[in-house]
Structure formats: C-alpha cells, structure tokens
Amino acid sequence: MNLTQNDTIKQRVNNNLGNMFCFEKKKYDEGIQYYRKAIEYSKKISDSSQIAFTNLNLTWALFDIGNYKEGEESLKIINSYYKKNKNDFVIVVLDMLNGMYYNFKNEDAKADFYFKEAIRLGNKLNEKSDLSYSHLEYSKLLLKQKDYKKAYENLEIYTRLNDEIYAEEKLEKANIEGINIELDEYKRTVDKIETERDLQYQSLKKTRIIVLLFIIAIFVLLLFLNSLIKNNRFRLKSNADLLVANEELIVANKKAEESALLKTQFVSTISHELRTPLYGVVGIADLLLEEHKELAKSPHLNSLKFSARYLLSLVNDILQINKIEENKIILDRMTFNLTDEFNMIKNSLSFIAKKNNNKIYIDVDPLIPESLIGDKLRFAQVLMNLVSNALKFTKNGKVDIIARQITLKEEVHSIEIKIQDNGIGIASLDQDKIFDKFVQVGRKELDYQGTGLGLSIVKRLLELFGSDIVVESELGKGTVFTFCIDFECNNLKINEIINNIQVDLTSSQIFKVLVVEDNHINQLITKKIIEKNNYSCIVVDDGFKALEILKNEVFDIILMDINMPLINGFETSRRIRMEGIDTPIIALTAFDKNEITDEAIMVGINDIIVKPFESVQLFKIINCLILKTKVVV
Template sequence: LLYMLYRNIIFRKKVNIYLEAKNKELNEAKEKAEEASKLKSQFISTISHELRTPLYGVVGITNMLADEHNELTDSPHLKSLKFSARYLLSLVNDLLQINKIEENKVVLENGTMNLEDEIHMVAESLSFIATRNSNKIITEIDKSIPEYIIGDKLRLSQILMNLVSNALKFTQNGEVRIIVKLENTNGSHANIRFEVSDTGIGIPQKDLAKIFDKFVQIDRKEDDYQGAGLGLSIVKKLVQIFGSEIFVESEEGKGTRFYFTIAFETDTKKVDEIIHNISVDLSVEQVYKVLVVEDNKINQMVTRKIMEKNNFKFLIVDDGYAAIEALGKEHFDVVLMDINMPLINGFETTRLIRKKEINIPIIALTAFAKDEITDEAFAVGMNDVLIKPFEPSKLIQGIEKLMRNNR
C-alpha cells in the first residue's frame, strides 16, 4: 500500500510538472498571438492612414478640376477618374479591413442612386481594360426598374467593378455583358437581379468551388493574369452583407456567368427626403468662420477650395500649437482638426483647447478608420468625426448640423 501511494505521488508530480510546462507553452503562444494581432492592427491602421491621405488629395483635386473647368463637367474621362478614385477608396478600406468584413461589421450606407447611371459608370471606368483586350462591354438594363432606388451604391459598384474587371481580364476579342433585371417587387422593395457574363476562357469545374476563397488564383494555361486573388472573395462577402448569395456557372472555352439578386428600397417619399437633405446641405446661406488645422499641403489646398466654394471665412494653420494661439486671438465658429500632426496631435490639441474652457465645436478630419478613433475623439471633447476622403457635402452638412445644435 505504501509503495502504491509512493508511486501515485511520483506520478502526480510528473503529471503536474508536465502540465505546468504545457501551461507555460500555451501562455507563451497566447502572448505571441496577442502580440501578432496587435502588430497586425497597428500595421492596418498605419497603412490605412497612409493610403487615405493621398486619396483625399486625388478626390479633392478631381472635384476642383470639375468646378474650375466647366468644359470638363461632362467629360467621361473626368467622371471615370472620380468614380475610380471613389472605388479605389472603397477597395482600400475593404482590403485593409478584410477581417471586419468577415465578421459582418461593415455597415451599408443608405443613399439614392440611379441604377442605370451607376452601371454605365462602371462600364465607362473599365473601358480601357476592354480596349486593351479588344472586348466589348454590353449593358442591358430593365426599363421597369424605378428611376431611383435606395442602397449603398459604392458597395454595389465595388461588386460590379470586381466582376466586370475579372471578366474582361480573362476574355480576349469577346463580350462582357452586364444584365440588370427587375425580378419582382415586394411593397416598398424591389428585388433586382444582376448578371455579369463573358465569352472568355472559362473556369474548370474542379475549381469552381474555390474561386471565392481568399488569395486563390486559378492556374491558367494562357497569359499570366495578375491580381491579389482577393476580388471574388470580397464580392462574395459584400453580396452576403446585402443579404444575398452569388452564384457562378462556367464552361471552359465558352465563358463564365455570375449572378445574384439584391433587394433595394424604392419608397418614393424616402427618396425625396434624402434628395432634399442633400440639396439643403449644398446650399448653406450662413457664412461661417472656420479654423482649419492641417499639416499636409495638398490637403490644405483641397480644404481651402471647399471653404472658398461655400464662401466661408477661414484660417489654415499647420499644427496644434498654432491652432491654440489662433483661438486665443480670433473668434471662430468651428474647428476642422486633423489627428496625425507633428509637434502635437489633434487629440492633445483638443484636450488643451477644452482645458482653456473654449467650447467651440471641433470636427475631426482624419484618415484613420472611424471605429479606431471615435471613442477617443469624443472623450477628449471633439464633437464629430469625418473620415478622409469625404464628399464636400458631408463636411458642409456636418458644420451646419453642429451650428444648429450650438445656437
């Protein structure tokens, strides 16, 4: 009995030593995983900021060209440039936050769109790819679809841009068709079917199941087709966010067809309300005095143009200390505050402004992701957050809203 007890004690000691060692390994692995996740988040945040900052300049300067050169207003090249910049911004956001998409944390925006205009814009924007491969883009749009529908046009455009550019890439001397049909209506919703088909090289049946996986590029026998292998993965996830499912049919040597159906709102009262709100935002009669705190010279130029176009009085300073000094000398109605600046960042600048009991409304204009900075922005005393690049109407709307609440 004593011998058995002794053996059990020795066995338990060995087991405890083994478990302690494994526990230590698990803790080390957990710490490494947490560190890797933290580094990944920091990388995504940094790259996101660095990409959005020049995009603000691209979008802003495109708007400036349209405003300053009336002869370019109807230029398909300028429209394509603006559309491509918007699309690139949306794509960059989704590529850098693919985990956010997978976790269904992407929130669709509701705005009015003319579906026919959006489809033609997609076709025009990709015409250079079509020309390179001697392809034709053919659009077929059901005339019974309401003139205006409500939905997220950037996300829809991103889906179609990915599908059409993919089709053009794998088609030579052929056709790519964008077919849009009204399947049925259900109260204030219209179920609209989208189809993108091509006469290209097709996809082998054995590969159809994996084309929507991330970073997958099907082995092609013909030319070297470049790409990250993320397009169709993003398409599938965005279609799911719209509450739908995408299907594919393909035959080698004959072509491929993708199709899906999305329900859009068609409530005419809601459409009129959104359009009315937009028109109000663009016609502010009040002249405000704005302090712009921005260190990037190109972004200063873009913001300056927005201020001038709306007849606002404004002062632009390069850093937070200059902003605090300006607020001590002059009266301003609102501050547009960049976050990532030298010497002192936008958060600390706002903190110092509030310590001086200056209650001026402050809008953060930043290239960081909104969900990363919103909590801290409100905690230090900011009143609103706007992510670069943005449409000028959204900035004017934000200023007007704060001014109404401040009266």
C-alpha cells in the same frame, strides 16, 4: 496540452477547463472558449456523446449569461442527439435548459412542461444537483407569472437540496478523513506484525517452509508498494504536464491576441500613411483640371487621377477585408432604387467597358418595387466588384446585370441577381479558389491587375446579408455569378428613412474657416477647395497655434487634422472645448472613421470626413453644422 497528440485527452482537458472557468471561477468568456475547443476535438475523434455533453455545458454557460441566441444552436444539437441516443445522464439538465430557453422566448406553457419534466426525472433518477437547479429555474418562471407561492416553494426545495448536497459533500470529506485514520491504524498494525515476525523468525528459524512463505509474502507486499509508488508518480507527472500545457495555452492565447492587435494597428497605420499622400495626388489633379480647363482631355492627367483612385481602391479593399474579419461591419438600413443602383454601376464602370470595347445591359424584373430598404452601399460594393471583374476579363463582348424577384413573403422581397459575361471564363479547377483572399486566376498571358481581394470581399459581404454566391463558368464561353438577396419594402419605413436624410442646406453667406493641418501639400489643397467656394480660410500648422488664434478670433467652423506632431487633433479639440469654445469641429483625417469615432465623440469633435473626400460632401457637412449652431444660438 501541446505535449500530447491524443485528441481525446485534449477534449477532456478543454471541457474540464471550461467547467472550472464557467461554474467555479465565473469567468464565462474564457470557459466558453475552452468548450468550443473541446467540441472541435470531439468532432476530430467523432465522439457524438462528447459533442453532446460539451454542448450541454456550453448551452448552460451561455444561458447563465443571458446569451440565448448563441446558445440556441448548441441546444438544438443536444436535442437532436437525445432523440437518437436516449441518455438518462443528460435528460434532467436538457429538460431544464429547454425550460430556460422557452422561458426566455416567453412561451410559458412549453417552459412549464420542460421544468416539470426535469423535476420529475430528477426525482426519479435521484440527480440532486440537477434537480436543485431545475427547481431554481422553475421558480424564476413562476415569479414571472406572479405565482409567488409556488415560486417560494420551489426556492425552498432548491435550498433544501443544496443543503443536502453540501451535507453529503461534508460526509464524503469526513469519510476520506476516516480512511486516513484507518491507514494510520494499518501502518501501526504492519509495524506490530513486523515485530511479531522477528519474534517468530527467531523461534521458527529452523522451519524452512515458514521462512519461505514469509519471504514470498514480503515479496508480494513489495511488488504492491512498488506498483502504488509508480502509479502515484505517473499521476503526479500527468498533473504537472497538464499544468504546463495549460500555462502554454494561456501564453499562446495571449500572443495570438497581441498578434491580432498588431495586425490591426499595422493595417490602420499603412492605410493612413497611403491615404495622406493620395489626398495630395487626387487633390492636386482636381485643382489642375479646374484651373487649367485645357488639360481636361490630357491623357497624362487623366491617367494620374485614375492611378491615384485605383491605388486608393486597393487600400480600401485591404482595410475592408480586415474589418470584415474582425466582425466590425454592421449593415445599414437605407432606401434605394435597384434600377438606379444598376445604372450608377454602369456609368461608374463605363471607362473599363470602353477600354475593352464591352457593352453593359440591365434587365430588372418589373415585379421588383421601386423603393427597397437595405444597405445599398455594401450592396453596390458587391455589384461593383462583380461587374468590374466581368468587364476586366471580357474583350469585345457584353456584360448582363439581371434582377429577378424569386419570392415575396410579407414585406420581404427575395431577389436573384445575376452578373453574366461572355468573356474568357474560369477553369473548373480554379472555381473553388477564386473566393479566397489574394487568389488570382487567368493571368498567365495578360496582367489583369488587382489584389485578389474583390471576390473575397463579395463573398464575405454577402454572408453579412445572409446570402451565398454561386459561380458557373466554362473556358472561352463566359461566366455567370448568381446570388439571392432579401430586401424589405415598407412604405412607412421608407418615408421615415427619407425624412431622416439630412438635406444639403447651402448658404450664400461667407463663413470663416480655420484649418489645422501640418502637411503643407494638404494645406494647399484644403485651402484651395475652401476658398474656391467663397469661404474665408486661415491655415495653422499645429494645435498650439490653433489654440492661440482661437483666443483672438472667432470662426464658423474648424477643420482638424488628427495625426499631427507636438499635439494631435484629439488633444487640440479637447483643449478647445475646455476653453468653452463651441465652434463645430470636423476631423479631416486619413484614419478609418470607425477607428476614431468613439474618441472623437469624447473630445467634442462633431463629425469626421476621411481623406480623400469629395468637396460636395465637405460643404454639405460644413453648412449643416453651421446651421445647427446658428439655430441653437
């Protein structure tokens, strides 16, 4: 298809490929992709009829596989088109699709109306194919309503119409065969004429007029045959070009998928390779502070900790934007207090605020309930990025965090959040760019640091919340970021969420811990953290040594690194479970948790903690798992 620049041809080809994959090969995923490409080309050439026609095919395919939610948007487009442009060509199928949609929505009255309209118009317009499918889908509605008699009658009509269509197709094929016989007869007739011509030529050799007329007739016939040959060659060449273009599209699509996979693997590998030494840096800095209290005020050690955590935040930003682009993020439902979240943000960013001599002010509408339900972690991430940006670009000023309740519908509170500063501001030319990836503005004189991903992550996270963000700014006067977000407030659901939260059950009992880790720095840090909490700890370098020691000793918990030479953490855990050992296993890994969760569950790993981690989090999970094991026993 890349051989032509004609968007109309590209639209037709993609639409036909969609029909072939969806309705002949039943490969709906591939067919739907071709339909979407056809719609893009239809928009390029501003062909509303083709947009509607392709959306009709797309809706039918999505409904066939039960994807009514995605098909709903396409159905709205076709309905809107038909209202403006009455078109008998699509009305039967459109009514049938509306019937299918309302059948799915359990609005039986509307579904019944549209199916009957489709059948009535199908009979009127003699659209046998569309009419047969209308009877088939109507029978499904009747079966659901337990009107078995009418359902059977519609199925009979569907079968009869299909038989008629099949018979007509056979007749058409027979007619084509008849035409071929007539062509053979025509050839024989031409041969006979040629023979008679030779006889007449001999007999009328001296008659110039007849000879001239005969030459003219032959010339016209040759021109006609030449035209037929050229047209046939052109058609064959076009078909060959389309086949080549199709093969190139398949190859290009495969390469794109491979490229996306390589990108994901690269980001995962880089994040793992960075997190592993960062665990060592952060861990050693914490150990130094704990063992040498006199270093607590050391600017060098504090700078080391800040730099390590800053580098970790950059790694997390890159991983986060990659997960958002691959649609791997699902919002959680947790209960939280809005004012508490604002204060947490304020306290977390106090270092940046003091550095630039800024003040943070919080203003929360009293109408907002104390407890809300939503994904507080990603909401906090949005606030953290916006407030840290405001503090970074403001000197000797202030940053306001303002929350106002806009509307209340049933139990959903729409809350407007404003992050306002009186800093350097953003030029009007740059305001459209700031939400793009890796874009940084206002860095001509000072280095404000950062990857340029913060605001891009904010915009994409707010899109997951069904929200958008608006920026108002003037150079030298400051910036205001505004977005509106919906949170639920339901006391029953809040109590249910609170009751399901795992409580940190501490224990004074000394537990025995086995650490399986090949990195010597990480061994040292993990061992120190565990022994500092009065737990007994044994460290081994690889999975084989872990299997050997487990034959002779019993442990309360196993901390398992995943990326190890000789035998990785997954295989080690699988072999431990094969030996009948039920000791809880916690994966301590630098991999992103979502990437390894499925495989971890399959091999019997009980939980996952990503390095670097807080020791409180580690012991909370250790105590919880050990307690569960003791209760089961």
